[in-house]
Amino acid sequence: xLTFQDLASGRKPLAVIGLGYVGLPLAVAFAQKFKVIGxxxxxxxxxxxxxxxxxxxxADPAALxxxxxxxxxxxxxxxxxxxxxxxxxxxxxxxxxxDLAPVRLASAAVGRNLAKGSVVVYESTVYPGVTEEICQPxxxxxxxxxxxxxxxxxxxxxxxxxxxxxxxxxxIVKIVSGSDAATADLLAELYGAVVKAGIxxxxxxxxxxxxxxxENTQRDLxxxxxxxxxxxxxRMGLDTHEVLAAAGxxxxxxxxxxxxxxxxxxxxxxxxxxYKAQELGYNPQIILAGRRVNDGMGKYVAESLxxxxxxxxxxxxxxxxxxxxxxxxxxxxxxRNTKVLDIIAELADYGVETLVYDPEADPEExxxxxxxxxxxxxxxxxxxxxxxxxxxxxxxxLTPEGMKKSFRAGQAPVCIDVKGLxxxxxxxxxxxxxxxx
Numbered sequence: 001x002l003t004f005q006d007l008a009s010g011r012k013p014l015a016v017i018g019l020g021y022v023g024l025p026l027a028v029a030f031a032q033k034f035k036v037i038g039x040x041x042x043x044x045x046x047x048x049x050x051x052x053x054x055x056x057x058x059a060d061p062a063a064l065x066x067x068x069x070x071x072x073x074x075x076x077x078x079x080x081x082x083x084x085x086x087x088x089x090x091x092x093x094x095x096x097x098x099d100l101a102p103v104r105l106a107s108a109a110v111g112r113n114l115a116k117g118s119v120v121v122y123e124s125t126v127y128p129g130v131t132e133e134i135c136q137p138x139x140x141x142x143x144x145x146x147x148x149x150x151x152x153x154x155x156x157x158x159x160x161x162x163x164x165x166x167x168x169x170x171x172i173v174k175i176v177s178g179s180d181a182a183t184a185d186l187l188a189e190l191y192g193a194v195v196k197a198g199i200x201x202x203x204x205x206x207x208x209x210x211x212x213x214x215e216n217t218q219r220d221l222x223x224x225x226x227x228x229x230x231x232x233x234x235r236m237g238l239d240t241h242e243v244l245a246a247a248g249x250x251x252x253x254x255x256x257x258x259x260x261x262x263x264x265x266x267x268x269x270x271x272x273x274x275y276k277a278q279e280l281g282y283n284p285q286i287i288l289a290g291r292r293v294n295d296g297m298g299k300y301v302a303e304s305l306x307x308x309x310x311x312x313x314x315x316x317x318x319x320x321x322x323x324x325x326x327x328x329x330x331x332x333x334x335x336r337n338t339k340v341l342d343i344i345a346e347l348a349d350y351g352v353e354t355l356v357y358d359p360e361a362d363p364e365e366x367x368x369x370x371x372x373x374x375x376x377x378x379x380x381x382x383x384x385x386x387x388x389x390x391x392x393x394x395x396x397x398l399t400p401e402g403m404k405k406s407f408r409a410g411q412a413p414v415c416i417d418v419k420g421l422x423x424x425x426x427x428x429x430x431x432x433x434x435x436x437x
Contacts, residue, residue, distance in 0.1 A: 298342020
């Protein structure tokens, strides 16, 4: 049986499959203590990392040069590993159903290269049961091995927050679980070697899977409440941020704010839970209601802009609108599931021309994935309105007065401040028609 000493001594390396926002920081962290094989199906990604570059900016370039860390797109290298950690995306399809293709394909690749005595650990966010009911059969079919006799399973949900340099891997309590007690013990020791915040050992793999999926479901629902309140308060003529500041003086008031909910976690994971619930014959009410509210915020922001343009006396069709930000959150280049696209699509239906500036986003990726050409800030000219969609630090230096030169003469400039980045009073003194969630 595989032991911790096998890994600590370097006799057996561990492997990480999927070198994205989750897998790469994990591989880098483990390379501080163990030999690590970082595997990705993208040879382009592997070449980038081998050259010491990381476009996600989640890993320090120096850490990529660790002698304990190898990058490869050769799946056969997985045969060397004692522990194989799967950290691939788990997206949803066009109908909001779980898309398990990446985790199935990764499981098949592992199965074809699985050595006896190995441990396969999943970090991808899934609904309870996926590891044992979907991944395990794939591993067994591809390898000809039997779980529990020839290899074992583990689940340790990822808790990576892209762009967060404070709440890093080592500083967040790690959940571990195993298909048997010995595997759970091994994973507790393995992850405990790099996670200083501590280890929480779940009683089963399904408990660990459920814990992860509800973390983001809880956040989704709290933000949905704030978004719904912002719509209600907007009709009352109240400033949501002022209301929340007042309510936040109570010691147990939870501090959430309205906004666009995109990305690879909060806007996706609740659908994994509701899918499984519906499969079991229960139709979730609260979770899906929260998803409907949050998924509708892009349309709401766009419609609010149209109303403000009309109030400004501007012809909506043909209006020019500058949008600050495209990524799904501030200060990261991550474009996955960005809800800024919902604003753009809705405005296009009104015949509004949009120009998007985002210094954090990769222009090539934006065009390849979304068919969207980014412009520079100097491309913001003759505007009728400005949407501050993402609160990048770079945007905090842009003042209401300084941005006035970007607007068309003869019309009051309109600002839709999704993130509440500007001071409303300063914007209005500068002559703006100002709106925020």
